[in-house]
Structures are given as structure tokens and as C-alpha cells.
Amino acid sequence: MGALYSVAEIRQAERAAAAQLPPGTLMQRAGRAAARIALGIIGAEPVAHQALVLAGPGNNGGDALEVAASLAQSGVGVTLVQLGRADAAGALNHIPAGRQWALVVDGLFGIGLARPVEGAARAMIDTVNALACPVLALDVPSGLDADSGAVIGPDGVAVRATHTITFIGDKPGLHTLAGRDHAGHVIVDRIGIDEALLPGASVHMNEPAMFGLAFAPRLHDSHKGTFGDVAVVGGAHGMAGAPILAARAALLSGAGRVFVASVDHGPAFDSGQPELMFRDAASFNFAGSTIVAGPGMGDSATAIRLLGKALDGDNPLVLDADAINLIAASPDLQARLAARTAHTILTPHPLEAARLLGVTAGVVQGDRLEAAREIAARFDACVVLKGSGTVIAMADGEALINPTGNPGLASAGTGDVLAGLCGSLLAQGWPARDAALAAVWMHGEAADRLVAEGCGPIGLTASELPAAIRRVLNRMVAERPKPAGQPQS
Numbered sequence: 001m002g003a004l005y006s007v008a009e010i011r012q013a014e015r016a017a018a019a020q021l022p023p024g025t026l027m028q029r030a031g032r033a034a035a036r037i038a039l040g041i042i043g044a045e046p047v048a049h050q051a052l053v054l055a056g057p058g059n060n061g062g063d064a065l066e067v068a069a070s071l072a073q074s075g076v077g078v079t080l081v082q083l084g085r086a087d088a089a090g091a092l093n094h095i096p097a098g099r100q101w102a103l104v105v106d107g108l109f110g111i112g113l114a115r116p117v118e119g120a121a122r123a124m125i126d127t128v129n130a131l132a133c134p135v136l137a138l139d140v141p142s143g144l145d146a147d148s149g150a151v152i153g154p155d156g157v158a159v160r161a162t163h164t165i166t167f168i169g170d171k172p173g174l175h176t177l178a179g180r181d182h183a184g185h186v187i188v189d190r191i192g193i194d195e196a197l198l199p200g201a202s203v204h205m206n207e208p209a210m211f212g213l214a215f216a217p218r219l220h221d222s223h224k225g226t227f228g229d230v231a232v233v234g235g236a237h238g239m240a241g242a243p244i245l246a247a248r249a250a251l252l253s254g255a256g257r258v259f260v261a262s263v264d265h266g267p268a269f270d271s272g273q274p275e276l277m278f279r280d281a282a283s284f285n286f287a288g289s290t291i292v293a294g295p296g297m298g299d300s301a302t303a304i305r306l307l308g309k310a311l312d313g314d315n316p317l318v319l320d321a322d323a324i325n326l327i328a329a330s331p332d333l334q335a336r337l338a339a340r341t342a343h344t345i346l347t348p349h350p351l352e353a354a355r356l357l358g359v360t361a362g363v364v365q366g367d368r369l370e371a372a373r374e375i376a377a378r379f380d381a382c383v384v385l386k387g388s389g390t391v392i393a394m395a396d397g398e399a400l401i402n403p404t405g406n407p408g409l410a411s412a413g414t415g416d417v418l419a420g421l422c423g424s425l426l427a428q429g430w431p432a433r434d435a436a437l438a439a440v441w442m443h444g445e446a447a448d449r450l451v452a453e454g455c456g457p458i459g460l461t462a463s464e465l466p467a468a469i470r471r472v473l474n475r476m477v478a479e480r481p482k483p484a485g486q487p488q489s
């Protein structure tokens with residue numbers, strides 16, 4: 001179910017399988033599988049179409065030659081361009097200009113790419129990226145790192161494919177960092193390799209099946225105390241909006257009571273959401289509340305004192321934004337975080353993660369899975385490393401990549417909404433792992449639904465997310481399989 005494998009794991013399975021098969025069998029299977037996808041993209045009347053097939057110097061190129069042969073047998077007009085082998089009979093070593101292609105097949109480089117693409121190969125990729133036709137990448141879009149999702153650089157280029165057929169197993173680099181922008185729609189083809197040859201995956205794609213909807217049934221005999229209290233600690237002077245966004249998200253995703261505990265003298269109420277209760281954080285009694293610390297919290301002595309108090313308590317806790325930065329700057333607060341035993345979720349963006357790890361954001365983005373796992377292990381907490389293809393990691397090493405969401409989320413306040421949503425699920429009794437997986441998935445899904453309704457991605461605002469999340473949430477609860485006899489929730 002949505003397992004992701006490293007290049008090393010794929011290589012290992014490939015070797016084990018190839019050892020049991022006549023030479024070239026796997027490549028033939030890969031080529032035929034890709035040709036079937038190519039024909040599906042080209043559509044009816046294959047004979048009326050021209051396909052451009054790019055073949056690189058390695059086995060990825062070998063796959064491309066198989067695809068070219070299969071397409072030709074199906075009547076498709078094939079123009080084969082072979083990198084660096086002008087002498088091959090009938091092959092070109094450059095892309096003919098001014099032609100209309102029904103499809104480009106990218107077989108330049110796969111998991112063997114070892115360095116930034118340069119020279120003729122780079123020129124080919126630039127040419128392909130300027131075309132307006134569908135592009136089918138074989139195994140990995142050429143130029144992309146299959147493990148990290150980075151465009152291999154510095155200053156590298158990668159094919160922006162509309163489709164990728166990836167062989168043997170799915171790969172994390174197709175789904176995080178630059179992966180989503182370059183892989184397009186990903187199809188996985190095992191090419192007949194026995195599942196037993198693949199190691200147990202420690203990385204998976206996030207999806208509803210990965211997190212049980214841990215909602216308690218909403219009985220008629222309920223009261224607002226049944227569904228938990230959330231206290232958002234933040235709102236330093238001039239940053240009152242952040243905790244309000246987090247609080248609204250917590251309220252609209254089902255928390256019973258939501259407080260905004262302001263570190264400075266904040267607003268007395270939120271006219272847009274009068275259900276929220278505003279308190280002075282310094283005198284607020286946090287007992288029994290799930291705490292969301294960080295939105296607009298600032299770095300005052302009050303903020304630091306309150307953060308330490310939250311860390312030392314046994315309240316479920318979400319740490320976001322300034323809370324993460326304060327912890328990153330304080331070995332004492334780091335030790336107090338690591339010592340916690342109650343449910344804890346951190347929601348850093350790459351730069352906040354870099355501060356926590358004492359590295360650059362480039363290092364974090366160079367291996368997002370490793371960065372998230374390192375923070376989770378170091379602080380024994382659940383970590384949500386935000387970005388395209390958000391990574392959720394647990395202290396035991398489990399990691400998942402989230403597929404929902406879109407560039408509309410790259411706007412002010414969406415992180416506050418996510419933190420509030422995490423807090424709401426914790427307050428309703430969810431364990432940290434499920435709360436983080438569900439929150440990240442629903443946060444992205446809500447943004448995708450808003451875009452589908454024409455509300456974005458340009459100009460999508462954080463304020464629009466809580467109501468959209470509520471719709472996603474209630475639909476998921478309504479559609480989930482119910483054990484016999486469980487009352488309507």
C-alpha cells in the first residue's frame with residue numbers, strides 16, 4: 001500500500017530478480033509496460049502520431065529502445081534520438097526542430113544519474129521542457145534524484161514530465177521536494193518482480209488508510225467538554241492573527257472549546273468567530289487543554305517561560321513557528337522537549353527544521369526524509385516537515401510522504417491552520433501519529449478542493465481552509481466503514 005523504496009533497495013531487488021531471469025528480460029518488460037502507457041497517452045489512431053524517444057547511455061536508455069520498438073510495432077511513427085551515439089543506425093543525436101510530437105519518451109537517465117546533467121543532454125532536457133506535448137519519463141524524470149526529489153545540481157536541470165512510469169517500486173523522490181513538479185502523474189509497474197524480493201518498506205505514501213479515523217462516535221448525549229479543549233498560545237504584539245487562524249481551525253475541526261492565550265494584551269474577542277475565548281496566557285490555567293504553542297508567539301521572556309511550562313507539563317502539545325525557533329536556540333528547552341512523554345507534534349518548515357538540527361535549509365531539503373527522522377528521534381516526537389510532499393516522521397523511524405496540497409498553501413497563515421488542526425485532533429483523543437497524518441492529509445485535501453472549486457491556487461487564503469477542512473473531515477467520517485452497531489458519529 002503506497003510503499004516507497006530507496007535506489008539502493010530497488011537495485012538490490014533488481015539484481016536478485018535479474019539473476020533468476022534470462023538477460024534483458026526486465027528491460028523488455030519495462031519497455032513494454034511503458035509502451036502500453038505511451039499508447040494510452042497517444043490515444044486512438046496511433047498510426048497518425050509521431051513519438052520522440054530519447055535514449056540515454058545506460059539501462060534507462062535501454063528501456064527507451066524497447067519502448068521505441070514496441071511503439072513502432074503498434075504503428076506509431078518513432079523518432080529515436082540517442083545521446084552520444086550518433087553512429088547508431090538511423091538514430092539521431094539531436095532533437096529535430098519544428099516537429100509536432102504526440103508524445104516524448106524520456107529515457108535519458110534513471111536511477112543511475114550520478115551528477116548534474118550537462119552538455120548535449122542538458123540541451124535536450126531544455127528542449128523537451130519547452131515543448132507543449134505530453135512527456136512520459138521512464139523510471140525517473142531525467143535529472144531528478146530518485147531518493148531526495150532534488151534536481152541534481154548545483155544548477156541542474158530535470159525533465160518536467162506529465163507522466164512517469166516507475167519500475168519495480170515507487171520512489172520517494174517522485175513525491176517530495178521537486179518530485180511533484182517533475183514527475184507528473186506517477187504509475188508504478190512492478191515489471192513482474194516478486195514482492196518478496198523487495199525489503200519491508202519503512203517509507204509510505206500518506207493516505208486515509210494509513211491513519212485510522214480515531215474519532216469517538218458523536219453521541220447525542222454529548223457536551224462540549226466531551227470533545228476536548230485547545231489552548232493556542234501565541235499572539236505577541238502585531239501577530240494576533242496567527243493564533244486566531246490556529247484557533248478557528250481547531251474549532252471547525254471539532255474541538256469542544258478553544259482558547260486563545262495571548263502572550264501580549266491581544267484582542268478581547270474574534271468578531272469573525274465569537275465562539276473563541278480569549279485569555280491572558282500568563283494567568284491561564286492550561287490544565288486539561290491540548291496546547292498549540294507558537295503561532296505569532298514571538299521571543300519575549302513571557303513566551304519563553306510559557307513554552308517551558310508547556311514542555312514540562314503532560315498536556316498533549318503541538319509546537320509550531322516561534323516555539324520551534326525558541327527551542328532551537330535553547331539546549332535547555334531541547335532537553336525538556338526530549339524528556340516529554342505526552343503526545344507531541346512538531347510542525348517545522350525547512351528553515352525551522354534546519355535551526356533545530358543546526359544545519360542549513362539546503363541540507364534539510366537535500367534529504368527531507370532523513371531530516372524529519374533525525375528530529376523525530378532526537379526529541380522523541382512526531383515531526384511534520386512541511387513543503388511540497390510534506391514528510392511526517394515518527395521517533396521509531398516510520399516516515400510517510402503526503403500527496404495532497406498545492407501551491408495555494410504557500411501563503412501566510414496556512415501553517416497556523418495546520419497547527420490548530422493537529423491540536424484539535426489531539427484534543428479529541430487522537431494519538432500523535434494519526435493526528436499528524438490525518439491533519440496533513442486533510443489540510444492538503446481541503447486546499448485541493450478549494451482549487452477545484454476555482455478558489456486558487458492563486459490567492460487561496462488561510463482563512464478559507466478551516467471551513468474546507470470541516471467539509472473534508474465530515475465527508476471522511478461519513479464515508480468510513482463503520483463497525484457493526486457503532487452509532488452514527
Ligand SMILES: NC(=O)C1=CN([C@@H]2O[C@H](COP(=O)(O)OP(=O)(O)OC[C@H]3O[C@@H](n4cnc5c(N)ncnc54)[C@H](OP(=O)(O)O)[C@@H]3O)[C@@H](O)[C@H]2O)[C@H](O)CC1
Binds near residue numbers: 056058
Ligand atoms: N538493470 C535492470 O535490470 C533494469 C534497469 N532498468 C532501468 O535502468 C535504469 C538504471 O540504469 P543505469 O544504467 O544504472 O543508469 P541510468 O541509465 O540511469 O544512467 C546512468 C548512465 O548515464 C551515465 N551518466 C550518469 N550521470 C550522467 C550525467 N550527468 N551526464 C551524462 N551521463 C551520465 C552513466 O555513466 P557514467 O559512467 O558516466 O556515470 C551511466 O552510463 C533504471 O532507472 C531503469 O530505467 C529498468 O528498471 C529495467 C530493469
Ligand SMILES: [K+]
Binds near residue numbers: 137141
Ligand atoms: K528517465
